[in-house]
Amino acid sequence: KAGVTQTPRYLIKTRGQQVTLSCSPISGHRSVSWYQQTPGQGLQFLFEYFSETQRNKGNFPGRFSGRQFSNSRSEMNVSTLELGDSALYLCASSWGTGSYEQYFGPGTRLTVT
């Protein structure tokens, strides 16, 4: 069974631009969560989607948004990029929402200049 895939793997953007990251969950998984990882703040939860609905949201500004499609694939968008948005963005999928094990992708490394 293929794992969680994220595209692109690396991205360089300029401050003020917007970016869209993509995540394909493991086949059959309906829950997708997004995390931001930085050296200073560690791993922080952004949001969770299940059955195309946002079920949970972390403490991030409205510039961070996401969506989930009917095939469970998910995208996250960051508008008006700031230097502090430079991070590794990780996607995780699980069978359902709740206390199931999460399977993480390799992440997208975003650099904002």
Next chain:
Amino acid sequence: DAKTTQPNSMESNEEEPVHLPCNHSTISGTDYIHWYRQLPSQGPEYVIHGLTSNVNNRMASLAIAEDRKSSTLILHRATLRDAAVYYCIRRGETSGSRLTFGEGTQLTVNP
């Protein structure tokens, strides 16, 4: 946020057992204990989880104290590939799929 406390770092020798402690003194009766690890340059990887009784799987064992205020992840024979940051996470009924990561324990395995 659901809080756990772990040592910042631990060191072990290859092929020896490793006991990684975690304190969760304010845990509620319905919170699960989950362990994930993150190898260098990779996303986190699920290791094991439990509620009350000890749990075993092919990767590790999880020993949960009788009062549930602490737990220990046991790697029976450490290998170089086990060098990673290990995260102990509480997950409650309202957590959904949300994982609240702390700083974790950096495990170094010496050859």
